[in-house]
Amino acid sequence: MAAAERGAARPTGDNRTSRRRRRRCREHSLRTSGLAPRALPGQSARARGSGAERGPRRSAGIRCVAYNNQSNRLAVSRTDGTVEIYNLSANYFQEKFFPGHESRATEALCWAKGQRLFSAGLNGEIIEYDLQALNIKYAMDAFGGPIWSMAASPSGSQLLIGCEDGSVKLFQIIPDKIQFERNFDRQKSRILSLSWHPSGTHIAAGSIDYISVFDVKSGSAIHKMLVDRQYMNVSKRKCIIWGVAFLSDGTVISVDSAGKVQFWDSATGTLVKNHLIANADVQSIAVSDQEDSFVVGTAEGTIFHFQLVSVTSSSSEKQWVRTKPFQHHTHDVRTVAHSPTALISGGTDTHLVIRPLMEKVEVKNYDAALRKITFPHRRLISCSKKRQLLLFQFSHHLDLWRLGSTVATGKHGDTLPLSKDADHLLHLKTKGPENIICSCISPCGSWIAYSTASRFFLYRLNYEHDSISLQRVSKMPAFLRSALQILFSEDSTKLFVASNQGSLHVIRLLEGSFKHLHTFQPQSGTVESMCLLAVSPDGNWLAASGTSAGVHVYNVKRLKLHCTVPAYNFPVTALAIAPNTNNLVIAHSDQQIFEYSIPDKQYTEWSRTVQKQGFHHLWLQRDTPITHISFHPKRPMYILVHDAYMFCIIDKSLPLPNDKTLLYNPLPPTNESDVIRRRTAHAFKISKIYKPLLFMDLLDERTLVAVERPLDDIIAQLPPPIKKKKFGT
Amino acid sequence: MGPLRPRASRAPASAMVDESQPTSEEAAEHGLLLWQPSSSAAAEPLEEGDQGDEEFDDEAPEELTFASAQAEAREEERRVRETARRDKTLLKEKRKRREELFIEQKKRKLLPDSILEKLTTVSQTNIKKSPGKLKEVNLQKKNEECEKGSDSKKAKVQKVQSVSQNENSRQQAAKAFIQKSLYGPGTNRTTVNKFLSLDNKRLPVKKAAAQFLNNGWGTQKKQNAKRFKKRWMVRKMKNF
Numbered sequence: 001m002a003a004a005e006r007g008a009a010r011p012t013g014d015n016r017t018s019r020r021r022r023r024r025c026r027e028h029s030l031r032t033s034g035l036a037p038r039a040l041p042g043q044s045a046r047a048r049g050s051g052a053e054r055g056p057r058r059s060a061g062i063r064c065v066a067y068n069n070q071s072n073r074l075a076v077s078r079t080d081g082t083v084e085i086y087n088l089s090a091n092y093f094q095e096k097f098f099p100g101h102e103s104r105a106t107e108a109l110c111w112a113k114g115q116r117l118f119s120a121g122l123n124g125e126i127i128e129y130d131l132q133a134l135n136i137k138y139a140m141d142a143f144g145g146p147i148w149s150m151a152a153s154p155s156g157s158q159l160l161i162g163c164e165d166g167s168v169k170l171f172q173i174i175p176d177k178i179q180f181e182r183n184f185d186r187q188k189s190r191i192l193s194l195s196w197h198p199s200g201t202h203i204a205a206g207s208i209d210y211i212s213v214f215d216v217k218s219g220s221a222i223h224k225m226l227v228d229r230q231y232m233n234v235s236k237r238k239c240i241i242w243g244v245a246f247l248s249d250g251t252v253i254s255v256d257s258a259g260k261v262q263f264w265d266s267a268t269g270t271l272v273k274n275h276l277i278a279n280a281d282v283q284s285i286a287v288s289d290q291e292d293s294f295v296v297g298t299a300e301g302t303i304f305h306f307q308l309v310s311v312t313s314s315s316s317e318k319q320w321v322r323t324k325p326f327q328h329h330t331h332d333v334r335t336v337a338h339s340p341t342a343l344i345s346g347g348t349d350t351h352l353v354i355r356p357l358m359e360k361v362e363v364k365n366y367d368a369a370l371r372k373i374t375f376p377h378r379r380l381i382s383c384s385k386k387r388q389l390l391l392f393q394f395s396h397h398l399d400l401w402r403l404g405s406t407v408a409t410g411k412h413g414d415t416l417p418l419s420k421d422a423d424h425l426l427h428l429k430t431k432g433p434e435n436i437i438c439s440c441i442s443p444c445g446s447w448i449a450y451s452t453a454s455r456f457f458l459y460r461l462n463y464e465h466d467s468i469s470l471q472r473v474s475k476m477p478a479f480l481r482s483a484l485q486i487l488f489s490e491d492s493t494k495l496f497v498a499s500n501q502g503s504l505h506v507i508r509l510l511e512g513s514f515k516h517l518h519t520f521q522p523q524s525g526t527v528e529s530m531c532l533l534a535v536s537p538d539g540n541w542l543a544a545s546g547t548s549a550g551v552h553v554y555n556v557k558r559l560k561l562h563c564t565v566p567a568y569n570f571p572v573t574a575l576a577i578a579p580n581t582n583n584l585v586i587a588h589s590d591q592q593i594f595e596y597s598i599p600d601k602q603y604t605e606w607s608r609t610v611q612k613q614g615f616h617h618l619w620l621q622r623d624t625p626i627t628h629i630s631f632h633p634k635r636p637m638y639i640l641v642h643d644a645y646m647f648c649i650i651d652k653s654l655p656l657p658n659d660k661t662l663l664y665n666p667l668p669p670t671n672e673s674d675v676i677r678r679r680t681a682h683a684f685k686i687s688k689i690y691k692p693l694l695f696m697d698l699l700d701e702r703t704l705v706a707v708e709r710p711l712d713d714i715i716a717q718l719p720p721p722i723k724k725k726k727f728g729t
Numbered sequence: 730m731g732p733l734r735p736r737a738s739r740a741p742a743s744a745m746v747d748e749s750q751p752t753s754e755e756a757a758e759h760g761l762l763l764w765q766p767s768s769s770a771a772a773e774p775l776e777e778g779d780q781g782d783e784e785f786d787d788e789a790p791e792e793l794t795f796a797s798a799q800a801e802a803r804e805e806e807r808r809v810r811e812t813a814r815r816d817k818t819l820l821k822e823k824r825k826r827r828e829e830l831f832i833e834q835k836k837r838k839l840l841p842d843s844i845l846e847k848l849t850t851v852s853q854t855n856i857k858k859s860p861g862k863l864k865e866v867n868l869q870k871k872n873e874e875c876e877k878g879s880d881s882k883k884a885k886v887q888k889v890q891s892v893s894q895n896e897n898s899r900q901q902a903a904k905a906f907i908q909k910s911l912y913g914p915g916t917n918r919t920t921v922n923k924f925l926s927l928d929n930k931r932l933p934v935k936k937a938a939a940q941f942l943n944n945g946w947g948t949q950k951k952q953n954a955k956r957f958k959k960r961w962m963v964r965k966m967k968n969f
Contacts, residue, residue: 029950103900105900105904122900122903122904123896124896124899124900145899145903146899146900146903148903163904164899164902190903190906236915237915240910257910277915279909280916280917280923281911330913330924431871492854712925712939715921715925716921716925716939716940718921719912720912720918720919720920720921720924721919721921721924722916722917722919723917723918723923724919724924724927726927726930726931728930728931729927729930729931
């Protein structure tokens with residue numbers, strides 16, 4: 001992660017208040033260049049030949065996506081084993097995720113009847129995920145070796161997997177588990193892709209150099225269709241059938257590593273049509289429900305849209321035509337999905353791209369724009385304000401950095417040189433193969449806590465002069481494991497842990513040990529999204545979100561529930577409680593912000609005004625959710641929010657912008673009159689200087705810290721892409 | 730001329746059967762004597778020797794009926810088949826003998842049956858995974874490596890390891906397959922540096938590559954130089 005070092009200008013508001021501040025404040029943002037390893041993995045991967053030795057990866061590529069029509073949700077699995085659930089109707093917000101595991105190399109993901117999610121991978125196990133308890137229900141070994149593909153039957157009650165040893169196994173999905181039913185005829189090479197016929201009577205299985213069509217009832221292979229290795233050419237490399245799709249009229253569509261899309265007739269077992277669309281592998285295919293369009297993804301990063309169009313405008317005969325190419329990725333597109341209105345693709349370059357199809361979208365507004373999800377939708381960095389420390393959470397380790405400082409001064413817009421460099425204080429590796437779910441550092445900087453799926457770790461830090469020493473608190477209670485969110489109180493005496501069972505634990509921290517104070521039992525309501533916690537600076541109130549019942553506010557001193565903010569139909573993306581006024585500020589995924597007064601148990605006046613007037617349309621059209629809210633210690637009127645591409649100071653004392661005013665105020669020329677400046681002044685001071693932002697917080701009243709993650713850094717760590725020959729290079 | 734006899738050839742029987750039949754037929758019917766010039770010179774003794782002078786008259790050669798030719802051909806075929814069958818059975822026997830030899834040798838290396846039985850029952854109760862697939866093969870392999878008379882506990886521990894080793898090796902093989910098919914030889918891949926530099930090269934004012942310097946070059950040398958410098962400085966300071 002890189003943080004930018006500049007003493008640059010404050011938010012480009014153009015009214016008097018912000019200018020006054022600019023003279024007094026200095027901003028510190030630091031670049032810690034030692035963090036991002038500059039060695040490009042392309043070369044090292046070739047030298048070593050395996051991806052596992054490349055060291056800790058910051059971002060994992062997308063391996064599979066699965067779209068669920070009934071709930072409009074997308075399940076995405078990454079190469080490190082993480083499975084994320086995106087709610088496409090809640091502004092494409094990532095509401096839940098399951099942490100990864102080193103041994104779990106997921107190769108297939110699918111939804112079955114009743115909103116059940118299954119995944120299968122190279123460790124030979126079928127895993128079912130519990131979407132309510134946010135953990136893994138069970139992992140069942142299929143005894144076929146590594147599993148390469150999995151498909152749920154159209155009725156949703158059967159599951160088919162294709163294994164390394166060439167066997168196709170059928171499982172019955174019963175409530176609470178799955179049961180092995182039978183094996184189909186065993187094939188000679190590994191089954192890399194599977195597809196059911198919509199009626200559930202036949203199956204197409206793609207392997208290496210051939211495609212087999214099975215009859216489900218008898219389990220025998222009816223046809224074996226041999227695929228050419230190269231289009232009209234002789235080649236030594238085997239042709240790998242990366243994807244197959246079975247249409248209801250008996251056509252089987254196959255995509256393979258030679259760059260061909262082929263249409264086969266399953267009744268006769270013959271090739272009908274051949275399309276050569278790429279010079280590299282075509283790695284994925286997804287067909288829409290109406291079977292009039294499908295999308296394929298290639299290794300060059302292009303996705304192609306095929307549609308069934310009539311041959312002439314009046315005839316009823318239709319044929320498949322390649323209509324649109326989209327180039328939104330730089331690396332292989334390993335997976336695609338087709339929702340009724342959009343094409344979804346994901347690949348090795350870690351972006352999730354959702355491209356709504358213009359002809360399917362009813363209302364042509366900003367919703368029909370391309371959505372590219374690159375950055376996480378939750379906060380992975382915590383900050384200790386007193387000691388100026390930042391804790392970065394990676395999948396297998398934590399990094400603790402002390403911010404540098406500068407004694408130089410300058411005008412706004414200047415980049416000041418660091419007098420003291422940022423210090424990499426600690427590199428804490430987690431034991432075991434599991435990924436870290438969440439982590440936190442206490443505001444005083446003396447406690448670090450993090451949780452994996454099976455264990456909870458709490459460390460005590462001691463600072464002597466310039467070095468630190470770490471001491472682990474042993475014998476953490478078992479109910480703390482698999483915590484979804486960890487938070488320390490402001491005075492660092494209490495630890496709040498939200499577990500995946502829905503309960504909230506309060507732990508008192510003593511010198512070197514702890515004492516379990518209380519557990520707030522799970523409230524009624526289903527788990528909608530990951531739990532977020534917020535604690536008030538005076539230590540009285542604790543807010544927790546995540547259930548369908550709304551945000552609960554607990555009284556920490558009396559250890560009971562105080563009130564519940566009314567439920568809103570979009571999930572909460574950020575929570576914070578303001579100092580002194582104890583106003584709870586909630587940001588939702590549809591970019592709405594509410595302010596709720598905890599002592600009064602009602603929404604504040606300002607919040608009501610905002611809701612009545614509504615937010616500016618440009619504010620509502622932002623792509624990325626707000627991940628962190630913070631406050632100015634001396635100015636209760638300020639709320640500092642940020643998302644991936646901007647940060648904003650909301651000044652509650654200023655009037656709200658209506659749709660006609662300019663939301664992103666540029667810096668006005670100094671000879672502008674006061675009147676104009678006052679007229680264009682509004683409450684939202686937005687700055688887009690630092691992007692892409694991962695974290696931003698106010699350290700004290702004069703210092704702001706911002707952590708950027710340049711896209712180039714992400715790309716520099718990815719595996720090698722396909723060579724593109726461009727004229728002139 | 731004497732009766733013509735189809736010359737027995739050394740070519741494979743099936744080929745010759747097809748060819749010799751029509752050729753003998755033809756030769757018999759049309760009087761085409763392929764071998765005549767040489768045969769007359771190095772003549773095989775004719776059966777009807779006393780018909781010498783009369784043979785050289787324009788007498789039609791003796792007609793060979795189709796049936797007799799067919800019978801000859803069949804004889805040939807049968808003979809060839811017999812030899813083939815004999816060869817096959819010989820090979821089969823050889824193979825069988827070798828198999829038996831191997832089994833004997835293996836048996837000699839294995840532990841006596843009683844200990845094997847004990848181990849299998851112990852393994853079935855102790856293996857974590859449900860016994861689907863099996864462990865008989867692994868058991869035998871493991872037992873070969875065990876010392877004779879080793880205690881069951883040691884074998885137990887080793888056995889679990891071998892199972893997971895097997896699984897692990899399959900997973901490694903699967904990962905290697907994916908790596909090879911996507912990034913192995915024959916795929917048209919380029920480095921990330923070159924990929925990011927493509928745009929730089931096409932700009933109106935050409936810029937350098939994205940990662941122009943190779944910082945990974947000579948790290949050991951640089952480290953040594955740094956250490957040497959430190960030591961040299963210390964020495965210099967000491968001299969003052």
